[in-house]
Amino acid sequence: MLHTRTTPVERRRALRTQLASGRLLRMPGAVNPYSAxxxxxxxxxxxxxxxxxxxxxxxxPDIGLTTATEVAARAQQVARVTDLPVLIDADTGFGAPVNAARTVQLFEDAGLAGLHLEDQIGVKRCGHLDGKTLVAPEEMRQRVRAAADAxxxxxxxxxxxTDARAVExxxxxxxxxxxxxDAGADAVFPEALQSEAEFAAFRAAIDVPLLANMTEFGKGPLLTAKALEDLGYNxxxxxxxxxxxxxxxVEDGLHTLAADGTQQSLLPRMQTRSRLYQVLGYEDYAAFDSAVYDFTLPPGA
Structure with missing residues (x-):
């Protein structure tokens, strides 16, 4: 309906419980609130x-140009519509350790269940690109401590x-x-591991929850959920x-529309109007105002 039925506190506790369960959490990235x-x-x-x-x-480009407030605003929109815990990418914390501390509180207020901070310099880049530069370990420890204390x-x-695999x-x-x-992180995200053996080595060495990044077109293998669960990833x-x-x-649709002058051939690939309205919960809003949902959709809509 209008909002999620659970509180941020409940969702954070749910994430902690899930991480302690020994089962693998599958976590797709949302494009927007609707996809969440x-x-x-x-x-x-x-x-x-x-x-x-x-x-x-x-x-x-993903080089640290977005601001903490821009990201927090989008995060709040997403957290509003789902009862699932939401984890967010906080890049390098958007500045110095004090910025990382403020970021934690902004994201708590946005209703998120957690965030991750990385050990690249402020002008960062995608974790699966070459040429990354890391801050010194102690600087990242300060970043993590500030976030934990906040x-x-x-x-x-x-x-x-940590993006250190590709650099060090x-x-x-x-x-x-x-x-x-040791500085206060509850979990670890080892970026750009390059083989199943490396995933296993990381699991053997680290005794907190671990995240496996199954991003496409990157440096690492796309392991199945079963394989990751067997490796002990969370x-x-x-x-x-x-x-x-x-x-x-979108690109395929634009190409077809430009070439054919009509979207007719694209209709079987589209989400229907009725499915859209179902996801948006039009019928539920009639409880507030019957004029919101007082129509009948045409056949095949």
Whole structure:
């Protein structure tokens, strides 16, 4: 209906419970609030908000150009419509450690269940591109400590992401992850691991919940949910999958519309009007105002 029926506190506790269950959480990245609602309808356990997707929505590259307030505003819109816990990409914390602290509180207020911070410099880049530059381990520890100290809800999940595998090697990435956990991180996101063996090595070395990034066209293998669960991972992340699917369909549709001069051939590939109205809950709004839902859809709408 108008809002989610659960509170942010309940969703944060649910995420903590799920992470402690030993079962794998499948976490697709939402494109917008509507897609977050669909993620819930299709039985997934949590929703993700990718910094790359939020930037791309604004037609910006993923190099740290979005602001904390822009991202928090979008996050609030998504958290409003789903009863699933929402994890968000907080990039490098949007500045110094004090900025990371403020970011935590902004995102708590937005209704999110947790965030992850990464150890790149402020002008960051996608984790699966070459040429990344990392901050010193102690600087990232300060970033994590500031974020942890800023929490007002102890169940708000603080995840540390390390991009060190591509820059300093696997052993250094594991050492950094351990240091970040010591600084207050509840979970770890090892970015751009390059083989199933590396995923296994990380699991063997780190005893907090781990996230596996199953992004397309990256440096690592696309492992199945079963394989990740067998490896002992806690979250399977699909950050940009829905955005890529949606934009691929948009491009195909524009090409067809330009070439044919009509969208007629595209109709079988479209979500119908009736399905749209079902997802939006038109009928439910009649409880507030019968004039909202007093129509009959035409056949095949």
């Amino acid at each position: 609602k669909l993620i819930q309808e299709h039985g997934f356990e949590a929703v993700y908000l990718s910094g790359a997707v939020l930037a791309a929505e604004l037609c910006l 929490r007002r809800d102890e169940d708000f999940l603080l995840m540390a992401r 090697g696997l052993d250094a990435a594991i050492d950094r992850a351990k240091a970040y956990v 979250i399977a992340l699909y950050p940009v999958t829905l955005f890529r699917l949606a934009m691929g369909a």
